[in-house]
Amino acid sequence: MPIKIPNNLPAVNILEKENIFAMDEDRAYSQDIRPLRILLLNLMPTKIVTETQLLRLLGNSPLQVEFDFVYTATYEPKNTPQEHLVKFYETFAAVKNRKYDGMIITGAPVEQIPFEEVSYWPELCEIMNWSRRNVYSTLHICWGAQAALYHHYGIPKYPLPQKLFGVFPHTVNIKEKMLFRGFDDVFYVPHSRHTEFRREDIEKVAGLCILSESTEAGVYAVVDKRYRHLFITGHSEYDPLTLKTEYDRDAAQGLPIHVPANYYPDDDPAKTPVVRWRSAANLLFSNWLNYYVYQGTPFDLDKLNDPGDVSGLYGDGI
Template identity: 50%
Template sequence: MPIKIPDQLPAFETLVNEGVRVMTETMAVRQDIRPLQIGLLNLMPNKIKTEVQMARLVGATPLQVELSLVRLGGHRAKNTPEEHLLSFYNTWEEVKERKFDGFIITGAPVETLDFEQVTYWDEMRQILDWTETNVHSTLNVCWGAMAAIYHFHGVPKHTLKEKAFGVYRHRNLDPASPYLNGFSDDFQIPVSRWTEVRSDDIAARPALQMLMESDETGVCLVHEERGNRLYIFNHIEYDSTSLSDEYFRDVNAGVTVKLPHNYFPQDDATKKPLNHWRSHAHLLFGNWINTIYQTTSYELADIGIKKG
């Protein structure tokens, strides 16, 4: 089944051109199927690009998925047209009475701030608490993962001496995990962050299980069974050019930045980077969606009732 997104969303045409099966709202109402309800709380500055990245991965499934775009109500986005936000997004306040099978919380460009210094931290705490009763499974990404694991478990983030930036090799720590079904023993994932969570802090909390780790950049993916939560601290969803976009953005702004590690062929920034992580990105999101499908309640209203 294809993914259902608003007909006029800019991601619609991009996904169709890539061969992703996309369903119009008109087509969806003809099918007597309960689609999986997936929410995307998009905290990234370039929201349109993030919509495409996430919808591409969520939509690569034989299941019918309805993707709802959500934004913070108390924070004004500076890099996305207001018309786009009003046309395609609801604030969390507008959707908080709904139930979701899955909910994605993205990264945000605030990772060097203490959590309590982030202007929308109070709203984030409310949203994270709300996921315990209104969401069956949450996928937290980069800063979203650091915020969630700090909120629920007190796991601190630590500032790095220099930015972890590039494509790094990772290890599969639990091949039997349903989230790593089909994963290689060794694979590559893009990393772009100034902070980290540490394996010792994860190991000290029995409720948390590490699933992926890199010798160079540390913890990548953590699972929490009780809360049906995944925490991924790196950007497996990135496009082929995401790291180069960040690199040239900084170069053009006069910021001193190193070449992304293991990214440009022969470390030559004039050459087109190759995507070495796409298949594993599809595997992770597909496994997450499949696990949701097998474990969520048939009746949306029942989600959250048996948690805890």
């Protein structure tokens, strides 16, 4: 949350240079406050695990947030109890007449399948198109980011020689921007994927900006220059033992899998993994919720502005 300070206080300029978000009294008094409405499109097979991971991070904020959960009607989940889906989830048809402050589209274990061959691809495209007019800010994660960049901008994905698997160091390209305020010069993010999109393809699109990347893991964070869509390639939401679970599963099935990088002490799976990404994960999601959602979304969601209008954002956006 921002701090409220008197108009024209000299500390304002100092705080802004240190990336501390402050608002003057005039802006504070003009703000309307209500609970934020967030829609989670959960494409992961273990939906309870994924929703718990994301809610844990999004709950680490003083903001009041209300959640709706959806899954694709064109694919019936096989790893989540039906009673859980019936009780807590809706299909897109049930929510498409609503509007939301924010939306998260998760990853999915379908990255090695061509986009058009994914069983729910037409429905996902419909949802992504809908989000442009009915959601203020959408956060896309891993395959969700690849799918959105392909659908909206025609950016392809490429197979990797081997699975990118582990916890990798990242740097921030544009330190003064909002998404990475408070981050260290080097921070860590878990990755678990077989495909990637490439910097040169993103740079060809004038409407996109690369905010963060990794020498080993490639591009990590991309934002559209209208500030309404963010694309994250890693899994900052992962729990401490998520990579271990994936490694143990694949090893037990005899699949070709290497020990996740920078995860076990001495690369020994018998040892307890070292968690080095949780503080950055909490910052990432709280920054998105505060700067990209709360500070920009209209009080009356029926007045959601055109995606090209960024006048509601505080400061310079990105």
